Amino acid sequence: MDQSEDPSGGSRTLARPKAARRSAVDPQEPQRPDRRSAILLSAEALFAERGYAAVSVRDIATRAGVPIALVGYYFGRKQELFGTIFAHRQVYITERIARIEEVDCGPSNPNAVADLVRAWAEPVITLRGSEAGDVFSLLVARTAWDPGPEATAIIERFYDPLARAFVAAMGRALPDVAGDRIVWAYEYAVGALLMYVGDKRIERLTHGRAISADPALCADFIRFISAGFNTLRQGDPPA
Structure with missing residues (x-):
């Protein structure tokens, strides 16, 4: 709040303009690629081509075009991601x-x-x-x-x-x-x-x-x- 001099000799408090509130949902979100789905499809294809042991989390992230940390964020460990494919x-x-x-x-x-x-x-x-x-x-x-x-x-x-x-x-x-x-x-x-x-x-x-x-x-x-x-x-x- 700002203090401003009143013409009558006193002072008054002026309210600052309110900052625009950020939406809880990014307006661009609907246009963003579905990275979770991309990871699932990438993992499914790689596991089918090479088998579980021959595929790394980095391989999955690279094929999906996402940061490697995002694989763990969405699905946890590689074994949990493997199970999610079948649950899906x-x-x-x-x-x-x-x-x-x-x-x-x-x-x-x-x-x-x-x-x-x-x-x-x-x-x-x-x-x-x-x-x-x-x-x-x-x-x-x-x-x-x-x-x-x-x-x-x-x-x-x-x-x-x-x-x-x-x-x-x-x-x-x-x-x-x-x-x-x-x-x-x-x-x-x-x-x-x-x-x-x-x-x-x-x-x-x-x-x-x-x-x-x-x-x-x-x-x-x-x-x-x-x-x-x-x-x-x-x-x-x-x-």
């Missing part, structure tokens, strides 16, 4: 579980095995058909094959619940088959699915006539995996 895609895993649980696995449904395989595999094959899905599908395949503790923790956290839901449902569809044989068959099926969506060798072996993860072959894949599960009805394999 969890709705797709939840969809697969929901579809599995909706299948009628009782004796009144002679197609229960094929219905379960379709519910489990079709969302993966569909996702692989988009650019973002291609990257994530490759990341899942690389993570499943990675023996490191960080990758193992991701599979246990996000994919073991899916595996348990599928195995339990298949047990209802094949009530006379021992549970461990169904688990083994599930592992065989996972290997086939990962090769289907994540491996390009088919393109070399066919001289380019076939493409990896071809959605037009989804029905063939479902028939092939279903046949494998159905062979379990024949009892124990010969010694």
Whole structure:
């Protein structure tokens, strides 16, 4: 406040002009790049290309075009960022579980095995058909094959619940088959699915006539995996 002389001989206090208040939201903020999203996409692509252990936080920041400190600010350590990528895609895993649980696995449904395989595999094959899905599908395949503790923790956290839901449902569809044989068959099926969506060798072996993860072959894949599960009805394999 300023003191000013009053013409009557006294003094009076004059209020200073109020400073303009700064908005709590920067007007330019909507135009700024989404740096958090850029970091996630950068990390997802690099982990898919190289695997978890071969990627540094600096690599992720450089590809995203952000300061390295911003990666830690948004996501914490590299391992936490790795988990965030899968959490960001969890709705797709939840969809697969929901579809599995909706299948009628009782004796009144002679197609229960094929219905379960379709519910489990079709969302993966569909996702692989988009650019973002291609990257994530490759990341899942690389993570499943990675023996490191960080990758193992991701599979246990996000994919073991899916595996348990599928195995339990298949047990209802094949009530006379021992549970461990169904688990083994599930592992065989996972290997086939990962090769289907994540491996390009088919393109070399066919001289380019076939493409990896071809959605037009989804029905063939479902028939092939279903046949494998159905062979379990024949009892124990010969010694």
